Amino acid sequence: MKKFIKVSRLAALGRIKEECVFLAGGTDIYVALNDGALACATLCDISPLKTLDGIKLKGKNISVGALTTFASIAKSAVIKKYAACLAEAAQEVGSPQIRNRATIGGNVANGSPSGDSIPALYVLKALIKTNRRSVAVEQFFTGPKRTVLKKNELITEILIPRKKTVSSFMKIGARKALAISKVSAAAALDIRGGIITEASIAFGAVGPTVIRCGKTGEFLTGKKLSGNVIAKASQIAAGEICPIDDCRSSAKYRRECAAVILTRILRNN
Amino acid sequence: MRISFKINGKKVSVDVAPEARLLDIIRDELGLTGTKEGCSKGECGACSVIVDGELVNSCLFPASQAEGRVITTIEGLSLGDKIHPIQKAFIDEGAVQCGFCTPGMVLAAKVLLDKKRNPSEEDIKKALSGNLCRCTGYTKIKNAVKKAAKKR
Structure with missing residues (x-):
């Protein structure tokens, strides 16, 4: 490691000349450090920025600070009420030890297509705020582990519109805890008088970024959730994703599982 | 520093x-x-x-x-020569084999029992889900945590 900086004020970021790797809970960064990666990096510890930690109602939005841990998100009454799929996803991240330290900002910045919070943020239509701008979550990721973040641009908060949607998250991994998703899915539905007025579906780990299934959403809109509708929607969704074979799973298995977990999510609603 | x-x-x-x-x-x-x-x-x-x-x-x-x-x-966890009730329960239940995972398991159990007096089976599984044991198969570890919970 080349250099270690600790910042206690957001404004101090602007004065840093060298390109930094930001450090929050360390659950991704220290895995890389332990592996011998980041040997030449300048680490910038942002954990003293306490204003970035916490969940608040902010006008028509819920604000989740970038330094909020998954343990806090999973038990937040506000998140459970307005963004249930995010609470469920937070509960599935890593292990108790990881959830106590891992932050949502880090999960987003890491940009993995299998990041568990990301499909939830897609269906909730979250806005990613940095110290420079706001970016819609769907525009934020440009490829596996690649995002629009520029040099020393820091995610500060995530804004989630406060709506009365029913939402849910589910993932398939090799085991229940400490398993990176083979495939994950989130769905958010607006249901009025039994009819779906808006549907948003997204999958993780089945493409270079998290994928929103627009056609599946359109298909569901205006319909009632019957067995046939759910089966058809799951089939459409399986056609919208583009999974690959890799160390964790095969494309075929991922496609089949994607349909299965969407069916399970929709049946529960 | x-x-x-x-x-x-x-x-x-x-x-x-x-x-x-x-x-x-x-x-x-x-x-x-x-x-x-x-x-x-x-x-x-x-x-x-x-x-x-x-x-x-x-x-x-x-x-x-x-x-x-x-x-x-x-x-x-121990007080002088006296081991903690969770450690005692691990010994009594035969929840230790090679012992390498045991300190982590015991501490995971401690955090659980500090928060919940009567944890369910599911609570125990979840609380210990971040700790791997390659010897015991977990049953005896779960039993030890249950036993420690009862003794409190």
Whole structure:
């Protein structure tokens, strides 16, 4: 490691000349450090920025600070009420030890297509705020582990519109805890008088970024959730994703599982 | 950089490299070798310690962030020669084989029992889900946690 900086004020970021790797809970960064990666990096510890930690109602939005841990998100009454799929996803991240330290900002910045919070943020239509701008979550990721973040641009908060949607998250991994998703899915539905007025579906780990299934959403809109509708929607969704074979799973298995977990999510609603 | 924190009830002050891991400070600087290094990736939980009442992987915990914290390692559980009831339950139930995962398991159980007096089977499984054991098959570990819960 080349250099270690600790910042206690957001404004101090602007004065840093060298390109930094930001450090929050360390659950991704220290895995890389332990592996011998980041040997030449300048680490910038942002954990003293306490204003970035916490969940608040902010006008028509819920604000989740970038330094909020998954343990806090999973038990937040506000998140459970307005963004249930995010609470469920937070509960599935890593292990108790990881959830106590891992932050949502880090999960987003890491940009993995299998990041568990990301499909939830897609269906909730979250806005990613940095110290420079706001970016819609769907525009934020440009490829596996690649995002629009520029040099020393820091995610500060995530804004989630406060709506009365029913939402849910589910993932398939090799085991229940400490398993990176083979495939994950989130769905958010607006249901009025039994009819779906808006549907948003997204999958993780089945493409270079998290994928929103627009056609599946359109298909569901205006319909009632019957067995046939759910089966058809799951089939459409399986056609919208583009999974690959890799160390964790095969494309075929991922496609089949994607349909299965969407069916399970929709049946529960 | 110099950091100060409380560990097992004792205030300590140590010089650390800025990127040092809490695990190395605990083992090498403070000589508390009950905390084990397993995978170094946050996947096995052998290095688990309690920081401000919450379980963390010390292999992923920046030592510099330990400033002002209250830390408990496995050495902090016993009172003199008297072992902690959770440790006793692990022995009584035969929940220890090679023993490498045991400190982490016991601390995970402690965090659970500090928060919940009568945990369900599901609570126990979840609380210990970040700790891998490659010997026992978990049944005896679960039984030990149940036994420790009953004795409180």
